[in-house]
Every structure is written in C-alpha cells, then in structure tokens.
Amino acid sequence: MIPVWRPDPESIAKAAQALQAGRLIAMPTETVYGLAANALDARALARIFAVKGRPFFDPLIVHVHSMEQARTLVLDLPPKALALMERFWPGPLTVVLPRAPAIPDLATSGLPSVALRYPRHPVATALLRQCGFPLAAPSANPFGGLSPTRPEHVAFAFDEGVDAVIDGGPCEVGLESTIIGFHRGEPTLLRAGGLALETLQECVGAISLDPGRGGDKAQTPPGHPQAIEAPGQLPWHYAPSTPLRLIAEPAAIADREGRGLLSFRGLGSTRGYLSVEVLSPSGDLIEAAARLFSCLHRLDAQGLKGIDAETVPDSGLGRAILDRLSKASRRPAN
Ligand code: TXA
Ligand code: MG
DSSP states (O other), rough: OOOOSSSSHHHHHHHHHHHTTOOOOOESSSOEEEEEETTHHHHHHHHHHHHHHHHSSSSOOESSSSHHHHHHHHOOOHHHHHHHHHHHHHSSEEEEEEEEETOOOHTTOOOSSSEEEOOOOOHHHHHHHHHOOOEOBBSSSTTTOOOOOOOHHHHHHHSSOOOOEEEEOOOOOSSOOEEEEETTTTTEEEEEEEOHHHHHHHHHHHOOGGGGGGGGGGOOOOGGGGGSTTOOSSSSBBOOSSOOOEESOOOGOOTTTTTEEESOOOOOOTOOOOOEEEEEETOOOHHHHHHHHHHHHHHHHHTOOOEEEEEOOTTTTTHHHHHHHHHTTTTOOO
16 A cells, blocks of 8 residues: 555655656546656656556556647647647646657657646645646556546555555546547547447537547557557557456346446346445436446456446547446456
C-alpha cells in the first residue's frame, strides 16, 4: 500500500519535487487516476513501465496545463484538432498529433506522434502548473487491470515505486479520455472514452471510426504492425481478476451460482446471484460510466466464481462502457 496525501498546497509542492527528481506520483484526474512522471525525463518514464508492468510498445498520454504548453510539444496542429481542443479542453479528450523532438521516444513508443490531454481536475492542473513540465500518465493500475477511480484503488494497487497518491475524491467521469487521431487533418476515433462521439461530431462533423485500418483494433495481436495506430488497443484490458462475461440480459442466465451481476438498471430478477451492482437505476449512461470501475472493483474483491455484465445501449458514453466490458471479457483464464 502506498501513502494517500491530502490535496493541499503542501502535498502539491512535495509531489512536484518528487516528479522533478524523476519519481512517480499518482494524481487524480476527472477520468481516472493517473500514474504521473516527468514526460521529458526518459528515466522517469521507464519507471512507469516497470511499476505498471506495461509493455514498452504501449505509448503514454502526455498531460499539459494549457493550450500554450501543448503547442510546444507538437509540430503541427490541424484546424479540426485545434477546434476540438478549444471546445473540449480542459476535459476528457486526448488528441494524437505529430510530436516535437523534446518528447522522449519512450513516451510515444517511438511513434512520430504524441497523445496530449489537458485534464480538468483542479488537483491535476495545480500539479501540472507547479511542475512546469508536462506529465506522462497512464491509468494508475497494474497493466491490463481495472482502472482506478478512487484514491484507495491506487493505494492498494501498489506497494512500492510510487511516492504517494494525492486524494482528489472519486473521479467525476470515471472512464478514460476519448482519443482522437488525425489523418490528413481529418479526425479518427482511436479509443471511445469519457466524451461521447456524438458530442465531438457536433463540433467537427464526421469522425471516422477507422474501419479501413483493420477494423476492430482490439482484435489486432500485440506487436502486430497493424497495432501501431493505437498500440494500447490490446485484445484484453481493463479486466477484473474475476472472469467476466458479457450478457444481453440476466433473465437468459440460468447458472448464477457463485456469480455476481453487474446490472445496467437493476431490472428483472437477480435471484441466485451472490452479489449485485447496479450502474444506473434511471438508465443514465453518464452515471453508469462514473460508477463502472467502482462497481467492478467491488465485485472483484469478493472472490466470486465469475461476473455477468449486462450490456448497455451502444450510444453516447455507452459505446465506451461496452468497449471496456468487452475487453474485460476477453481476458484469458489464468
Ligand atoms: O483519461 C485518460 O486518458 C487517462 C488519464 C490518466 O489521463 N490516461 C490513460 O492512459 O488512459 P493509458 O496509458 O491507459 O492510455 C494510453 C493510450 C495508449 O494505450 C494508446 O492507445 C493511446 O493512449 N496512445 C498514446 N499515444 C499514442 C500515439 N502516439 N498514437 C496512438 N495512440 C496513442
Ligand atoms: Mg489504462
């Protein structure tokens, strides 16, 4: 377990010093907690990969505190990228752009592009301002596991290698950022996330779902050349240690013994399940997204034989929720 620090100015100053010295700090963001290191310090970046057990071919997101700072890290800013950044930053939007030479190869896995995000959590922005340098931060969990949306998720996930987690409360959005890449200036969805595709499209028009590039990138084997576009889109990810299966509705499931249920609205009989978590009784996808990882963490802590996760509507934030659940369901049995 690592220490939890209060989100006060002393902690922010101590955290900035640790980051300046090349150490790691877990910070709250509005999406999920991030495991932060100085993005311009290759040795600090190497620590992120070591502590998370993350493969080097999976590039990191670099966090900034302003548009001005973002401009110093990229070579080109297409008009549609600028429009999205101006409209949705700070917030759960990551843009992938041609990278400036200052960024070490380790941050981008050697790709010519860098993923940039300006988070809106006040603790993250205070820390970024205090540091002055950008912070690379993947989700603060061991590689492939459930993303942390509360400080205790982070505290229990690591024993060493991280100085502390700063307590920023439960994450408001609860899903990782939506990642948009650009091909000849046109936007492409690389990862569904905490900002709905429909909302982004209202700003810049059509966003390609990238069908021409191998379709569902989640099917691409790790290390395969087709995976280069978004190497983080591995076959399984975001998984609890309990086996999870995706179900259309609980009514169709007979074998409930020893199992838990992740229900969307809590409709229908749940008899026979050992434990039930409901994402949103009113069917609100924003509430469901915010609760997703907390509910999964609770179910995962109970030593269940398996988790049945009910599907959600495939629109708005439902797209990202379904992406996380289907990736979790693909984890191979240990
Ligand atoms: O909300 C978030 O995005 C959180 C918080 C902490 O900011 N961070 C996060 O980081 O989810 P992580 O490491 O779990 O996701 C990074 C993913 C990679 O797996 C990859 O899919 C994509 O970002 N990525 C990063 N750099 C890229 C690049 N140059 N080209 C394409 N995809 C990239
Ligand atoms: Mg992650």
